[in-house]
Amino acid sequence: MRQRVVSGMRPSGRLHIGHYHGVLENWVKMQDSYDCFFFVADWHSLTTEYADTSGIAESTREMVLDWVAFGLDPSNCVVFRQSLVPHHSELNLILSMITPVSWLERNPTYKEMLDNIEQRDLSTFGFLGYPVLMAADIILYKATRVPVGHDQLPHLEITREIARRFNHLYESVFPEPEALLTETPKLLGLDGRKMSKSYGNSIYLSDSAEETSKKVLSMMTDPARVRRTDPGDPDVCVAFNLHRIYVPQEKLDEIIPACRNASIGCVDCKRILVSCMNEKLAPCRAKRQELAVNPAFVDDLLREGSQRASLISDAVMNEVRAALKF
Numbered sequence: 001m002r003q004r005v006v007s008g009m010r011p012s013g014r015l016h017i018g019h020y021h022g023v024l025e026n027w028v029k030m031q032d033s034y035d036c037f038f039f040v041a042d043w044h045s046l047t048t049e050y051a052d053t054s055g056i057a058e059s060t061r062e063m064v065l066d067w068v069a070f071g072l073d074p075s076n077c078v079v080f081r082q083s084l085v086p087h088h089s090e091l092n093l094i095l096s097m098i099t100p101v102s103w104l105e106r107n108p109t110y111k112e113m114l115d116n117i118e119q120r121d122l123s124t125f126g127f128l129g130y131p132v133l134m135a136a137d138i139i140l141y142k143a144t145r146v147p148v149g150h151d152q153l154p155h156l157e158i159t160r161e162i163a164r165r166f167n168h169l170y171e172s173v174f175p176e177p178e179a180l181l182t183e184t185p186k187l188l189g190l191d192g193r194k195m196s197k198s199y200g201n202s203i204y205l206s207d208s209a210e211e212t213s214k215k216v217l218s219m220m221t222d223p224a225r226v227r228r229t230d231p232g233d234p235d236v237c238v239a240f241n242l243h244r245i246y247v248p249q250e251k252l253d254e255i256i257p258a259c260r261n262a263s264i265g266c267v268d269c270k271r272i273l274v275s276c277m278n279e280k281l282a283p284c285r286a287k288r289q290e291l292a293v294n295p296a297f298v299d300d301l302l303r304e305g306s307q308r309a310s311l312i313s314d315a316v317m318n319e320v321r322a323a324l325k326f
Helices: 017-030 042-049 056-069 087-096 101-105 107-117 130-139 150-169 209-217 238-244 250-258 266-291 297-323
Strands: 003-009 036-038 080-083 145-148 178-181
Touching: 003 017, 003 130, 003 145, 017 036, 017 056, 017 145, 036 056, 036 130, 036 297, 042 056, 042 130, 056 080, 056 266, 056 297, 080 178, 087 130, 087 297, 101 130, 101 150, 107 266, 130 150, 145 150, 150 178, 209 266, 238 266
Parallel strands: 003 036, 036 080, 145 178
Antiparallel strands: none
8 A cells, every 4th residue: 555645835825936946847757656635734824824814715716726737636635724624623623632732832833933933922822733633644644654844844743752652552554654855845935035925035936927027037046146247146136046947957057157248148047947937837837727717626625535535534533533532
């Protein structure tokens, strides 16, 4: 039997190319090698967006359109919505009863977000306990692998500890999921900061060719290259982090020395990038437009996927209740 992978994304609207190369591209590769469950983590949205839930439904639609258009195949993996499978919240409740508060308080993300996010009150039970919900999401399907970057290993370790504690207290129901380490390149946005919707510096998967062109041509380059005749340094050029992804290697071998000796200008160099990006993204963007014509597409897909997920989760919860002697 293939190993099982479970992973989710919070619905935060359209995805940008950083989401694609950091997460979605890896998901697309995994679906052919693993038994994959990919879910819309809408309960998780409430941990920080509880005061205004008005955008979650539309954000879900936009995100799932991106998922399918850019390669997820619902016939080859289970794509579902967390809140449509009640067992997530039931297992979350059970696990919250056995999880020590000290485990949650040492979570590095919890401390970081409390210190850095001032415009929202995150001093809630739900935010402190989100690693418990995350653990429930994963072990509910008896996942054996979870795709994470190196910086996310502490989060997965909490899941492993919770599963281990349940198995010790009651019966051995859950495997301890192992990390499936993935490549998560940090893409720079238009302004040189990390690409993020909150910074307004993103190139979206659903942007048109014209929008992509306009954004790329406005990108920062080498800050030390003030004049056209100044030599450039691709290693510090903001735009060049996208060249390395989208421009073929043989073309890069021409661009790099040309940049260093100032025989090519930044505008011409970015035009090459625009052409390569739009060529690569065009088929997926066209598919997205086709899918978006049907307003029921996402709802139908998530309903069917959630039914498939529920068949697995119901059987697991029967084991959990038996272990609890309920």
